[in-house]
Amino acid sequence: MKLRVERDQFADAVTNAARAIPNRPSVPVLAGVMLRADGDGVTVSAYNYDVSHEGHARGTVQDPGAALVSGRLLAALVKALPNKPVELASVGAHLELVCGSARFTLPTMPVEDYPTLPALPDTIGTVDTAAFVAAINRATIAASRDDTIPVMTGVRVEFRAGTVALLATDRYRLAVVECPFNATDPNLSVDLLIPASVLAETAKTWTGGSIEVSAAAGGDGLVGFADGRRKTTSRLLDGTNYPPVRSLFPADDMVKATAIIPAGDLAQVVKRVALVAERTTPVLLTFTPGDTTLVVEAGGAEEARASEAMPISSYSGTEALTVGFNPQYLIDGLANLDTAHAHIGFVDAFKPAVIASADSDGQPDPTHRYLIMPIRVSR
Incomplete structure (x- = not known):
């Protein structure tokens, strides 16, 4: 095998393939990535019997062939290479890699011992x-x-x-x-x-x-x-x-209150307040009818407590509501919304709440819903 490829494409293909290398390979060859030079470049692949990754880098092939080398070592090398073309050549039981003035010699493993990658289904x-x-x-x-x-x-x-x-x-x-x-x-x-x-x-x-x-x-x-x-x-x-x-999502007629809240601001407040909380301690969100202020609270060990009030766009409930959530679960639900404001629907303090992106009219996005179970708290 002998060929010349562009560094960036080759590095991308190797890095992608190396994702399939198990931490503790059951057989030595599964620690390798397969390089097959043919046609217009090199195909780099790895397989662990559950997942396979394959990538292609265009190049000039002088001598078609295949080589199996340590995937983690090769992945580390390509990240450190200068931005110059990469030359690969099989020499006996080794693979020589040259990039600019850098030269590496890597031991190879038997190609015939490597499992065949599964073909893509229809x-x-x-x-x-x-x-x-x-x-x-x-x-x-x-x-x-x-x-x-x-x-x-x-x-x-x-x-x-x-x-x-x-x-x-x-x-x-x-x-x-x-x-x-x-x-x-x-x-x-x-x-x-x-x-x-x-x-x-x-x-x-x-x-x-x-x-x-x-x-x-x-x-x-x-x-x-x-x-x-x-x-x-x-x-x-x-x-x-x-x-x-x-079926876990509440029907529309079951939702008793909704709140429109700046998602990023709420995530930051929850992060700050949760600093005093232990791992299993919830943060409490308290809404008051007719008030566009949300109070976020948490208590921790040795009487450490925190609270912070923040403005919200609206709260539609007719009764005060205090509900507790796992802070990280709440932050995760707010992190990937499409819009700046979150729409949160509540049944009561003990039923699941539903978080969605809120459009300009305050309506929830039906294509992305995040349901979160509350944590029962006594006050």
Whole structure:
């Protein structure tokens, strides 16, 4: 193998592929990234039997071939290279990398021992990159990190003709986000449970254009994403017992009070007030009828307390309301809104509240809803 590639494209391909390298590989070859030089450049890939990442860097190939080298080492090297073309050449059991006056010799592993990457399933449609990345960021914050309940660590992604919906919950909060989807089949109905960590990590690599989505018929086995130079596949989680989370949202006639609040200001106030609170201590939000002032309070150990009043746009309740929330969950819900103001709907102090972006008329955005469970408090 011998070729010459541009540094930036090669670094991007290596960094992207290295995301699939496990922290503790079950076999030595899984610590590697595969370099295959052919045609108009080099394809860089990695696979851990659950997730595969593949990227391509254009270049001039003098001698086609393949090499398997340590992924973490190569990723560290390409980040430190000068901004000059990169020359790669297989020499015996080593790979030589030259960039400007920098020269590295890396040991290689047997190419034939590396597992074959799974092929992308059939394409089911495309989605705008920016919209899909935003939806992923909004949904994945609500997914569980508890691996003992695998179904909660995934994002349920529902593909329909015209729309894709992402649902995630850790049992204490729930995010439902929708964005347009260009389906290949006007009768498309595919539901997938994709690991939230895979979605979140992969979304970091996408820029501009659109994402091509691939899935097997019936949503079994694999999901695939491609954005031109990069491809990703992931095994799906078993979503058979995923809870009917949409039913948790209160009906419109159940909502007794709404508040329109500057989202960024509330997040900053919560951060300050929560400094005195212990990890499991809620922040309290107190609303008063006819008053456009919100009081945020928290108490901690050794009688430490904090409170701060802030102006809000409106509160529609006819009765005073004091409700407690996990401060980080509340901040997460406010962090990814489309607008400067949040619309928060309340049933009462003990039922879930729903956060959404508020438009110029104070109406909530139905395509992005974040439900948060309150913490019961006694005063």
